[in-house]
Amino acid sequence: MVTSHHKVFRRVLTVSCCLICAVLFFLYATKNQPRPRRPRPASSHRFYPSNWTLVNLKHFEFLLNSDACETRHIDLLVIVTSHPGHVALRNAFRRALPMEALRTFNISRVFLLAQINPSQTGYHQVDQTIIEEEHLNFNDIVQGDFIESYHNLSYKHIMGLKYSIHYCPQAQLILKMDDDIAVNLFQLLDLVRSKSLTGLQIAGAMLTGNERNPVRERASKWYVSRYDYAPSKYPPFVSGWAYVTTVQAAIQLVRHAESSPFFWIDDTYVTGMLAALSGVNHVDIRTRFTVFADHLKCCLRNDAVACDYFVGPSGDDAELVEAFHRQSFRCKIRIDSCRAAFNESSDKPSFCVITNLPSQTYDKLDGRIIHGQIVPLF
Template identity: 40%
Template sequence: VTSYAGHDALRSAHRQAIPQSKLEEMGLRRVFLLAALPSRELFISQDQLASEQKRFGDLLQGNFIEDYRNLSYKHVMGLKWVSEECKKQAKFIIKLDDDIIYDVFHLRRYLETLEVRQPGLATSSTLLSGYVLDAKPPIRLRANKWYVSKKEYPHALYPAYLSGWLYVTNVPTAERIVAEAERMPFFWIDDTWLTGVVRTRLGIPLERHNDWFSANAEFIDCCVRDLKKHNYECEYSMGPNGGDDRLLVEFLHNVEKCYFDECVKRPVGKSLKETCLAAAKSRP
């Protein structure tokens, strides 16, 4: 889980939503990926991070400074660490951002199904599965946070890539991506670089599961409401939290019952697009 070092409340929400002990029962382990605190960080100290690590043992901190232009370092750090430290134990890697809502029960079932129905892909060195963003041009407007100069990226289009919100891979694939990335010029937009540019060099296809995702945090909010009130299955398994740290806790605590056959399909004419009215949330 890529996490800004100062997002201690958000990491706490992840642990409240599903503790490590329960993840272990599902054969999963959660690790938060952090970087070094910038000098401008006033709300958390390295001593506090050390205390958090002593209590939970789930932090991995790099020696580069927290900055959105260093996200590629953090992303590579995570893939490399799993490839080296968990190579014998880990069948799969789920990479996600800390502000993303995710249905861990859906993901666990997907991995089980993948092993049974596509065992060749599950163990291959070509597994990249998630939300596919098709080829699009870099942002060339200097005032934009995501401005990319032609010196940084000279081509007219990015290759198709996976959203860094959440995707699934495995150790053999991660090893190839890390090795190739270390031979290539650095590029700071991490998901575009690693699952787009680097992936293309390796000839790895993308598994498209765009139907898992909602871009609207409001829909996730409405899912929680309808799970509580009607036991309606949620149409989406992943999406942004819209700045609401508690939404992941609410979502996971309510969606779990659907995996014990306690939920029903949404009736015709009752889709979220047709019925969701929720307070607007911030955009990622």
């Protein structure tokens, strides 16, 4: 009887040991097996070079890259600086101007992202898996391995220019813009062409007067100490909201970025400091910029009028971004349906004007206080 119990015990023990060994072997095997990586649309190894230099980052790498410019003639490459959490803004661009539609006009577009910063608050939180899924769906994200931060905006800016010259050198022009800015790509492109933008030039809204003064108030998020920048004026530069340049100019800007001191305010750094070192000149088109989101909303009230303004802020309003871009696209494909309201003789916008109704806003481009509301002339 005892012997029988011992035999049963030994069998149970043997089976248990075998099961434990099998489980341990399985866990070991799966732990050491390479985890499958999500497929990257830009599968060629040249889209993921190792040990690139980005300004003063000596081992920069792309986390995601796009082949948006492959084997196509490109009149305009649009590089959009975007926060990882701004999914709604990126989707507004895509709904209003899908890549299939842009390709008919020889336009391509990518969004520039940094690595997700989990400590940031105030943004819609996303993780890397969501960004990768977004890229798989749209193949339009270029993501660098530096952390998302105001103080890393210059890295993102230069990354976009570097992408342009290495992966889209055939582009005739480059439009750099922010994801919370509404831009009429087609009218802006026509305007820049009328200015014969070539070679070492940047077309955008020139900053003048006090706008070129460094912010010395410590409480400001744009505070710049005299240690970081000693002069009392920045060199001439254009607004980073949106500007157009050439591949030739981008090459020079990137080259000087890798041999010049880093500065974190990206539009001042790239279109001012680096432009001065590179011999890149500015073409001022600020008359077609507005600092009022209400100007853009005003334009949308009349579908038969092409907006006076080509560039303006959305206030992070994805619906406004989508609506403005839809209207610009409709006016492009149905030219006869949209008449221009711009007063060419005075070179001043004439469709949406300021009335004397009570309210107050500050126009940063003109540096004056304006009282009133923005309304259509008709």
